[in-house]
Amino acid sequence: MGISVDTFFLKPDGQGTLQAQIQQMIAEGILSGRFHVGEKLPSSRKLAAHLGVSRITVTLAYTELLANDYLTARGRSGYYVSENAPVPPKYTPVRRSTETVDWDRALARRFSDGDVLTKPQDWRDYRYPFIYGQPDRTLFDHANWRLCAVRALGHKDFDSLTGDYVDQDDPLLVEFIARHTLPRRGIAARPEEILITLGAQNALWLTSRILLGHGRKAAIEDPSYYALHELLRCSDATMTALRVDQDGLPPDAIPDDTDVIYTTPSHQCPTTATMPVARRHDLLERARALDAMIVEDDYEFEMAFLGAPSPALKSLDRDGRVIYVGSFSKSLFPGLRLGYMVGSEAFIREARALRSLVFRHPPGHIQRTAAYFLSLGHYDAQIRRMSKALLQRRQTMEEAIERHGLTVAGRGVFGGSSMWMRAPDHVDTAELARQLQKQGVHIEPGAPFFSDPHRPRNFYRLGYSSISSDRIPDGIARIAEAIQAS
Amino acid sequence: MGISVDTFFLKPDGQGTLQAQIQQMIAEGILSGRFHVGEKLPSSRKLAAHLGVSRITVTLAYTELLANDYLTARGRSGYYVSENAPVPPKYTPVRRSTETVDWDRALARRFSDGDVLTKPQDWRDYRYPFIYGQPDRTLFDHANWRLCAVRALGHKDFDSLTGDYVDQDDPLLVEFIARHTLPRRGIAARPEEILITLGAQNALWLTSRILLGHGRKAAIEDPSYYALHELLRCSDATMTALRVDQDGLPPDAIPDDTDVIYTTPSHQCPTTATMPVARRHDLLERARALDAMIVEDDYEFEMAFLGAPSPALKSLDRDGRVIYVGSFSKSLFPGLRLGYMVGSEAFIREARALRSLVFRHPPGHIQRTAAYFLSLGHYDAQIRRMSKALLQRRQTMEEAIERHGLTVAGRGVFGGSSMWMRAPDHVDTAELARQLQKQGVHIEPGAPFFSDPHRPRNFYRLGYSSISSDRIPDGIARIAEAIQAS
Structure with missing residues (x-):
């Protein structure tokens, strides 16, 4: 037949x-x-x-x-x-009729009820996507990434990629980070002090599980990265949110009984403020007085097109008190899920053991591909290409914002890929975002970044890493109109 | 110059x-x-x-x-x-002099003091590697894997691979698992009931964090997968280990106050026993009476070269009580770190939220590569190739073991890639393994699989997924000699 x-x-x-x-x-x-x-x-x-x-x-x-x-x-x-073709499934699947499990009882705890900022899945269809942290396909060196991936799939690398290393990282990637990436942040670290993570989120989670728990106290910045609130809420620790000023986190505000301080000194998230060196020393001094640990999220330091970034807080740390978190999500792409953390050997040992428990290690192939991309120099070439494009977009942003009289609440002094904006007090930017969506404009409402119950609702973030320069003026004009009409 | x-x-x-x-x-x-x-x-x-x-x-x-x-x-x-070449690091890294952090105080909990079975990193240099769960490069379809990876890196797929999907999985991979993989285990599941994980370890960890915690009680098999002990120890739940018999876990032995039962019915780990259908019904009945959840680790079902595997326990579940865990680690390679879990929507929602908190989602590229490898039929072709090789090795194993009078304590009735062995009572197989190592023979001591404080020390596991047939007789002969000499 x-x-x-x-x-x-x-x-x-x-x-x-x-x-x-x-x-x-x-x-x-x-x-x-x-x-x-x-x-x-x-x-x-x-x-x-x-x-x-x-x-x-x-x-x-x-x-x-x-x-x-x-x-x-x-x-x-x-x-x-063929007679040797795979045999199709033998069992006819039967749909379960009615489930009887009482999930309220069965679930020891819930994780799904957090307050998170959701990104529209169809943001690429927006004409004016002021979205943050997404890859720009026109800037990514796709061809060389692909070559590196193919090389990492070669026979020579096969064993190292396929094997079960239990809790080890790719030595090539760790070496590159130690020899080339960290020195740019003023950090000297041995391989035993470095752990590859599945993005910065994963690194932050590991710190929360190791350093926090019931009875411990965390201090975070307000506003701050919204996923951090959720992560700390699930750690069972008490959390104090400290309002940042134009220089970032004020050390004096940190409560006396704090165990762990989460901070973004290079480039405060989301206000983009850079902490001056004097305050960094004060922060370390304050942490020493409290015997508290500091987790430094050094995101986006690569995008420094307006001036050299300050060295990382970690570079000033003599006590082993700072745990440094870096990421390739912004500079390569977020779907890669690659980041790293640097800390004392005593800490990294625990982080490695916990990582092993949770998922063993990040997949070998993506580690090796990244190692090639970095060591062949493609990464730095790409950063320069991105910086050039971001510089141009930033200038266009500044001009358009000036022209339309919008208010900037924070702009990274050395670069970055977003600006923190303030609308008039009466404007709810969540509603503003809904209005603008109809015109193909995507902006990020600021409220989810705040922990304060009386949080301001008139801030918003404008990312410029995924919108082309020629669309920016028109996009900003529409935002200004919508604010006028509010 | x-x-x-x-x-x-x-x-x-x-x-x-x-x-x-x-x-x-x-x-x-x-x-x-x-x-x-x-x-x-x-x-x-x-x-x-x-x-x-x-x-x-x-x-x-x-x-x-x-x-x-x-x-x-x-x-x-x-x-x-070039003048435009990347600028070398500006800051001279200074080594931290002396660290002052009191880590005993700083660490809220420790994860690094577990009792784990370590695999030798250099196992490929062993002449007789009776190691378990490692890839055999001679059996893996490297060429097609590479082609699928390259395809997944194509321009068409670029956006889907690089983007930040927050908590979503690759729809192609989920669809293939729902339509082709699960029906082979008798399981019908909608995409909302499936979550991609970073290997089975990650799935097991997610269940422990969601279903267990302080005051909850888990029942596990004894012996069982050693990493499971560690994982449950860190969940703060109470753990009861139940001695398995030739049919696997005895339902009657499950204590009255159990909240979660961890079991490997298809292929008990490490004894390889298969639970008969009657006992599966008893187990579900017992779980219903206790209102307990069951976590089914269905590892290695693909390696069924001696007979058709029984359908999964999950296929008999009408209550939504069973959470099913599958993995591609054995059939593809462990360094891939890809697995999946199937459960009620109420559970998968929590697992997805927790996964998002911990690392967001498994890297997009490996998901898409696996989806292509599966949907193009390479996966099934590979399973058949592996099964053929494993069947031959298994026969050689049986013959050599028979000839040298070694004692088999458990052999998978439908196949698998290992045998569970018993040495005479006076033999400590940890010591035996050390002796054999000198002769290039790697065996896995059985003690780490037991939870019992008075655990037997005379069991060992022989994997045959990474040793070629022609080495098996000589390897078995050396093991027999070493046991004789003990």
Whole structure:
């Protein structure tokens, strides 16, 4: 019996080459039990005509399936589903009728009720996406990333990528970070003092689980990275939010019984304030007096196109009191999920053990790909390309904001990729964002960054890492109009 | 001033092409500040002669660095370090003198003092590696994995791979698991009931954090997966270990106040026992009576070369009481770190929120690569290839074990990749393993799998997923000799 040519169709949104799509639909037909052993496939000529593709494309797909033993060839008579093809599922899945579990009782704790800022999944369809922290495909060196990934998949690297290293990191990546990345932040660290994490979020979580817990006290900046609130809430520690000023976190405000201080000295999130060196020394002094630990989130230091960034707070740390968190999410792309943390060996040992418990180690292949991308110099070339584009966008932002009389509440002095904005007091920027959305403008309301119950609702953030320069003036004009109309 | 050709050398263990190695050493020289702006590079002829490579190789490396603006060319006079080259670190790192932090006080809890089975990093150098759960490079379809990875890095997929999906999974991978993988285990699940995890370890950890905690009680199998003990110890729950018999976990033994039952019904770890269907119904009945949850670790079900595996316990679950954990670590490779869990929507919602808190989501690229590898049929082809090899090894194992009179304590009835062995009572297999190591034989001592304080010390596990058939008889002979001599 032959399989009818009519059961084949190319999906309008099909991905990959035509050959791969054809191969995939046949494999799926066999795996789902729709095609049976011994059934004859349509001739390559027929299928090609039906799908409107070239005959060679179909023949190549068949040949591939032949090599995998999904199909067999019988002389000139054509291709058949092989006897050795995978057997389709034997058990007919039955839908569970009614679930009886009492989830209120079963769940020891809930994690899903946090207050998080959600990004629209379709932000690329916005004409004016002032979104923060997303990759700009026009700036990313896709070709070289791909080459590095292929190199990391080579036979030489295969063992190191596929093996189960339990709790080890890629030595190439760790070495590059130690020798080239950290010295730029004034930090000297041995490999035992470095841990690769699944992004900065993962690093921050590890610190919360190791240093905090019931009965401990954390101090955070207000406003601050919204995911940090949620993360600390789940740590069972008490949390105090300290209002930042134009120089970032004020050390004097830190309560006496604080155990851990979370701070973003280079580039306060989200106000972009940079902490002056004198205050950094005060902060370290205050932490020493309290015997408190400091977690430094040094995000986005690479985007310094207006001036050299200050060295990291960690570079001034003589006590081993600062845990430094870095990330490749902004400079490469967030979907990569790669970051790192630097701290005393005693701390990194615990972080490594906890990481091992939670997921063992970040996947080997992405570590090695990043190591190649960094060590071949592509990373630095890319940072310079991004910085150049961001500098131009920043200038356009400044001009347009000036022209339309919008109020800047914070702008990074050395660069960055966002500006912190203040609308008039009566404006609720969550409502403003909804209004602007209809015109294809995406802005980020500021309220989720604040911990204060009486939090201000008139701040907003404008990212410029994903909007092209020529769209900026028109986008800012629309924001100004919408604020006027509020 | 010219850079001396003598500062260049190819590392004996250098990886990648010669061109890439040359490019890398120059980029590193610039990034580390050893080479300065305006310095002249050696001529391609000179450097090629010095390194013993072809001149075109050096020229290609220089051209690449030219494109990245690390070098500039000045007519016929040669290549120079570009003015636009990345600036080397400005701050001289200073080593911290003495650390003053009191880590006993600073650490809210310790994770590094667990009792874990460590695998030798150099196991590939063993002549007789009876190691468990490591990839066999001769069986893995490296070429197609690489093609899928390259496809997943294509421009079409770039956005989906690089973006920050916060807590979403790759829809292609989830769909394949729902439509093709789970039906083979008798399980019907909607995408909302599936979560991609960083391996099975990560899935088990998520269950422990959501379902357990202070005041809750877990029941586990004894012996069981050693990392599970550690994971539950860190959950603050009380843990009862129940001795398994030839049919796996005995439901009657589960204490009355149990909240969560961890079990491996398809293939008990490490004894390889398969739980009969009647006992599975008893287990579900017992869990219902206790209103307890069950976590089913369905590892290695793919390696069924001796007979069809039983459907998963989850397939019999009508209450929504079973949380199913699957993994690609054994069938693809552990360094991939990909697994999944299936449960009621109420549970998966919490698991997703917790995962988001801890690391957001598994890296997009590895999810998409796996989705292609699966949907193009390579995965099933690979399983069949592995099963064929494992069947042959298993037969060789059985023959050699029979010939040398070793005692099998458990062998998977449908296949698997290991056998659970018992040495005479007086033999400590940890000591036996040390003895055998000197002869290039790696075996896994059984004690770490037991929770019992009076745990037996005479069991051991023999994996056959990484040892070739022709080495097996000799390896088994050496084990028999060593046991004789004990």
